[in-house]
Amino acid sequence: MPNYNTHRTFNYAVFVAITVLLYILIGPALSAINLKYFLALVAGYYIGTDFITPDLDIKSRVIRRWGALRVIWLPYMWIFKHGQSSHNIVYGAVVRMLYLGIIVLGVYYLIFRSLPPDTIISPVYIIIFLAGIIIANALHVILDTLF
Ligand SMILES: [Zn+2]
Numbered sequence: 001m002p003n004y005n006t007h008r009t010f011n012y013a014v015f016v017a018i019t020v021l022l023y024i025l026i027g028p029a030l031s032a033i034n035l036k037y038f039l040a041l042v043a044g045y046y047i048g049t050d051f052i053t054p055d056l057d058i059k060s061r062v063i064r065r066w067g068a069l070r071v072i073w074l075p076y077m078w079i080f081k082h083g084q085s086s087h088n089i090v091y092g093a094v095v096r097m098l099y100l101g102i103i104v105l106g107v108y109y110l111i112f113r114s115l116p117p118d119t120i121i122s123p124v125y126i127i128i129f130l131a132g133i134i135i136a137n138a139l140h141v142i143l144d145t146l147f
Contacts (some may be wrong), residue, residue, distance in 0.1 A: 001083075002062035002143050004053075008145050012084050040125045044132020045095040052096055052133055054140050057086040072103055087144060093137035097130060 003012070023030060053062045056073050057080040063070050076099055080086040086096070108116055 040128040044129035048133030048136030058082040
């Protein structure tokens with residue numbers, strides 16, 4: 001299976017290639033895209049490439065990148081065997097985001113004794129951000145499948 005840096009190189013190369021290709025094919029139409037939407041996608045893609053990857057199911061370099069926070073992924077590692085459902089291209093990323101989302105909301109609730117208001121971040125940005133993670137995770141699974 002490809003290592004962490006191979007996955008990163010592949011993901012960023014695909015992202016740059018698709019962005020350049022879209023710019024060449026429909027350059028003027030791209031200016032109609034909200035820059036904030038694009039940045040939300042880039043942020044999600046970066047997180048999905050460098051931090052929230054299918055390889056969180058094993059002691060790996062991506063786990064070490066979480067530093068002290070890596071303990072939150074221990075139960076995930078115990079639940080999901082390496083290379084199986086966590087590497088499912090359809091629901092692997094969704095399960096990871098639900099897992100992390102529950103932890104983040106739980107910590108938020110413990111601190112503020114309420115859930116975050118809807119107005120903190122527009123749902124559109126959250127959806128685009130999550131789409132970036134899903135796309136990056138899908139490319140990880142595709143590369144794992146190829147090699
Ligand atoms: Zn993998």
